[in-house]
Amino acid sequence: MGYQAQKVTIVGGGLVGALNACFLSKRGFDVHIHELRPDIRKQELVRGRSINLTLSTRGLEALKAVGLDEEMKQSGIPLHSRMIHDLDGTRRPISYGTKDQCIMSVDRKYLNGLLLTAAERNPSVNIHFEHKFVSCDFQAGTSIFKKPDGSKVTAKSDLIIGCDGAYSSVRHQIMKATRMDFQQAYIPHGYIELRIPPTADNKFAMEVNYLHIWPRNEFMMIALPNVQDNSFVLTLFMPFEIFEAKKTREQVLEFFNKTFPDSIELIGREEIVNTFLSLKPLPLVTVKCQPYHVGDNCVIMGDAAHAMVPFYGQGMNCGFEDCLVFDQFMGKFDNDFAKVLPEYSEYRNPDAKAMCELALYNYTEMRESVNSKFFLARKHFDNFLHWLMPSTWVPLYTSVSFSQMRYHKCIHNRAWQDKILTIVISGAGIACGAIMFARGFDYVQPHFNAALEQVSRMEWVGELFSKWK
Amino acid sequence: MGYQAQKVTIVGGGLVGALNACFLSKRGFDVHIHELRPDIRKQELVRGRSINLTLSTRGLEALKAVGLDEEMKQSGIPLHSRMIHDLDGTRRPISYGTKDQCIMSVDRKYLNGLLLTAAERNPSVNIHFEHKFVSCDFQAGTSIFKKPDGSKVTAKSDLIIGCDGAYSSVRHQIMKATRMDFQQAYIPHGYIELRIPPTADNKFAMEVNYLHIWPRNEFMMIALPNVQDNSFVLTLFMPFEIFEAKKTREQVLEFFNKTFPDSIELIGREEIVNTFLSLKPLPLVTVKCQPYHVGDNCVIMGDAAHAMVPFYGQGMNCGFEDCLVFDQFMGKFDNDFAKVLPEYSEYRNPDAKAMCELALYNYTEMRESVNSKFFLARKHFDNFLHWLMPSTWVPLYTSVSFSQMRYHKCIHNRAWQDKILTIVISGAGIACGAIMFARGFDYVQPHFNAALEQVSRMEWVGELFSKWK
Numbered sequence: 001m002g003y004q005a006q007k008v009t010i011v012g013g014g015l016v017g018a019l020n021a022c023f024l025s026k027r028g029f030d031v032h033i034h035e036l037r038p039d040i041r042k043q044e045l046v047r048g049r050s051i052n053l054t055l056s057t058r059g060l061e062a063l064k065a066v067g068l069d070e071e072m073k074q075s076g077i078p079l080h081s082r083m084i085h086d087l088d089g090t091r092r093p094i095s096y097g098t099k100d101q102c103i104m105s106v107d108r109k110y111l112n113g114l115l116l117t118a119a120e121r122n123p124s125v126n127i128h129f130e131h132k133f134v135s136c137d138f139q140a141g142t143s144i145f146k147k148p149d150g151s152k153v154t155a156k157s158d159l160i161i162g163c164d165g166a167y168s169s170v171r172h173q174i175m176k177a178t179r180m181d182f183q184q185a186y187i188p189h190g191y192i193e194l195r196i197p198p199t200a201d202n203k204f205a206m207e208v209n210y211l212h213i214w215p216r217n218e219f220m221m222i223a224l225p226n227v228q229d230n231s232f233v234l235t236l237f238m239p240f241e242i243f244e245a246k247k248t249r250e251q252v253l254e255f256f257n258k259t260f261p262d263s264i265e266l267i268g269r270e271e272i273v274n275t276f277l278s279l280k281p282l283p284l285v286t287v288k289c290q291p292y293h294v295g296d297n298c299v300i301m302g303d304a305a306h307a308m309v310p311f312y313g314q315g316m317n318c319g320f321e322d323c324l325v326f327d328q329f330m331g332k333f334d335n336d337f338a339k340v341l342p343e344y345s346e347y348r349n350p351d352a353k354a355m356c357e358l359a360l361y362n363y364t365e366m367r368e369s370v371n372s373k374f375f376l377a378r379k380h381f382d383n384f385l386h387w388l389m390p391s392t393w394v395p396l397y398t399s400v401s402f403s404q405m406r407y408h409k410c411i412h413n414r415a416w417q418d419k420i421l422t423i424v425i426s427g428a429g430i431a432c433g434a435i436m437f438a439r440g441f442d443y444v445q446p447h448f449n450a451a452l453e454q455v456s457r458m459e460w461v462g463e464l465f466s467k468w469k
Numbered sequence: 470m471g472y473q474a475q476k477v478t479i480v481g482g483g484l485v486g487a488l489n490a491c492f493l494s495k496r497g498f499d500v501h502i503h504e505l506r507p508d509i510r511k512q513e514l515v516r517g518r519s520i521n522l523t524l525s526t527r528g529l530e531a532l533k534a535v536g537l538d539e540e541m542k543q544s545g546i547p548l549h550s551r552m553i554h555d556l557d558g559t560r561r562p563i564s565y566g567t568k569d570q571c572i573m574s575v576d577r578k579y580l581n582g583l584l585l586t587a588a589e590r591n592p593s594v595n596i597h598f599e600h601k602f603v604s605c606d607f608q609a610g611t612s613i614f615k616k617p618d619g620s621k622v623t624a625k626s627d628l629i630i631g632c633d634g635a636y637s638s639v640r641h642q643i644m645k646a647t648r649m650d651f652q653q654a655y656i657p658h659g660y661i662e663l664r665i666p667p668t669a670d671n672k673f674a675m676e677v678n679y680l681h682i683w684p685r686n687e688f689m690m691i692a693l694p695n696v697q698d699n700s701f702v703l704t705l706f707m708p709f710e711i712f713e714a715k716k717t718r719e720q721v722l723e724f725f726n727k728t729f730p731d732s733i734e735l736i737g738r739e740e741i742v743n744t745f746l747s748l749k750p751l752p753l754v755t756v757k758c759q760p761y762h763v764g765d766n767c768v769i770m771g772d773a774a775h776a777m778v779p780f781y782g783q784g785m786n787c788g789f790e791d792c793l794v795f796d797q798f799m800g801k802f803d804n805d806f807a808k809v810l811p812e813y814s815e816y817r818n819p820d821a822k823a824m825c826e827l828a829l830y831n832y833t834e835m836r837e838s839v840n841s842k843f844f845l846a847r848k849h850f851d852n853f854l855h856w857l858m859p860s861t862w863v864p865l866y867t868s869v870s871f872s873q874m875r876y877h878k879c880i881h882n883r884a885w886q887d888k889i890l891t892i893v894i895s896g897a898g899i900a901c902g903a904i905m906f907a908r909g910f911d912y913v914q915p916h917f918n919a920a921l922e923q924v925s926r927m928e929w930v931g932e933l934f935s936k937w938k
Binding site: 175 | 644648649650651652653654655752754
């Protein structure tokens, strides 16, 4: 029965909804996307919502499965390192992985348009814009949408897929129909977006192949290059309280002078002041829930199932991987929704939850840890071990961004590495103690000091590593 | 400004809404309760929703503040002990606290009616039944209600209090307006209610002053006496899967024969079979959120703010204590909502969260731990120490049910006791070890065996204790 089902209703024509349509049309379904907003391809850019996204291995692998990876690679900008902007103006890169590993800065609007166009290429895909999801009836398999003129449309289908974002209305319907565990949590930080325009001769105003970070411990600013117009989009993440305390032109400029002095000329004083005083900072929410489905005819994916803070750049990648994983279960169970939905839901849940946790954790890393010598030493050390044992010692960032290791395994993997390191370091400590005991403290002291100095100059591991490559 | 506010809209005329009206009318506010359902005082009993509740110190203290405690005490049935029904038919009591400490079995409908009548006695309280809350506008201070004929009423007020239960619509409005952290989680167990009618001569069919428990580890049944008609209301808590597996008359009766044999004659075969096969078990949800307020004109209380599973009998007591605590903050800040709301929200949140945790924990205690010798030994030991040091060593159950200690302190208090006991027991262990080392194992063995035997007969502490009283 299940595998003869014909029609799929996708609620939401964003990134995940459009990619899902590509996957499902390939499987021969009659796919209808219903999107609240007008066609994004015909829209002017909307200020405020995040413009640039980073695409990494998981997202690319999903795009590859529907033949869109090459097209996307050509229109993105590869970023192989972070570029740290210290307070004194020093810029120092920290690479993401090996030389051939990079994430891609892509334009949300461009990618969404590409996916919609790709979906539409298949005649079995229909896209209905300005269709607002109202409610659905899981028993009857119907969903109701409202058009701009107030009239309502009822769509009957064999499967409803909610790809309608963090505040998903489909999820809300599922919560009414089934015992769904649900959690939403805000962080006390919000964000605003700023822009660094191209130079007078239309070039990028900073090094292009980097994700620029101004880590200031309590808050941070980042910048991603934008291939469309050679600009950078900056995002400032900061506690709401600090945003709210900046009320005048003078306060805003003083704050930038003190914390991001090297960015002022690049952005321009007016842009900074106007943005600060006119835009309300936007909130950052984590959403977790389970299960993702109800019965055999409704499932949620992407942000609707697992919204995360943006600090690992995995929101879109995780959503795209949802589509890929779902497609694999569709293959395994011959398109039988009654089997696919519960299996997908149970399999995907621990991974999506793990990624939500990792995203929260990475905020501390980006705004704080990158300022620490110990963090850098560990990074070099991890990279070194990874180079020695590429499949045994995979650093956390690498496993998340440059592999398809299940997200919850990435956490286990890192926990295992931490354990090993603790044992090794404790062993070294005990050895030191034993030597001290046997030969006296005075004998050990100079060696200990030398070792400490080495650790604080741990860059040598990185240098060594890059020379050996 | 705040303390001159006149009008308060209470959404929900259940237990917490009605008690809130009593408190607020005492403070001189113009109070309007809007309740979705018709007047409960004129309604027939609705099967399915929990009929009996247990009132303990916190609830009584709140009722006392509005002069309703004596009236309530007279219409409730005091329960001083649990009565454990073992599988072999043995019944054994386990007391809740000292001889003069008891919880009260009260009838939800009676109590709700009493509170509504008490509220109405004050001419400044108006109750609007069959008013369904639709939405509210926090900026304008207005709430919209829908009447049965479809017409809408708009109420303008200085404060909106949502007392509209676990699936609160007011909370839903707050979530749209502010960054509310929210969590709902179901346990894999559901419940159905059964009834033990009075005997032929209209007497209670079991010992009356007890909360009867049939603890069967994986699930349990409880019974509360009902003063209205000398019946008992039974609640069977069990995993949904087990409920769903019982599909025929034979399966249901076999299950009761095997697990609750002594209850069959009391309930009656037809009541058991009919209830089982006609009613769907109801879910049990925990809801936590924060903050409880938005701006200076809306706050949620009771289940709307903190729904909990019913296993500590604290849902209503916690909701009543909300009203009392809120009233204390109103006194402290001279009815200034702008100060009261955030202070109340921050103060009350850790306590409500702690109580939600305690309620979950107590399910294990009720269905499983009461079967364990160690649990009983600890209970006697705690009671003994409490008798020796009444204000220093307060057992967990006592602090929750018979004191007004802040809920989160009750948990800290118990953690502190566990720590002390661990130290004492470890100390005893080390002493034993030392003696064994000094005098040889053979010397210690008989003493050790004797001690073990004593522990397994720990009732002596209880007996000793009750003799000394």
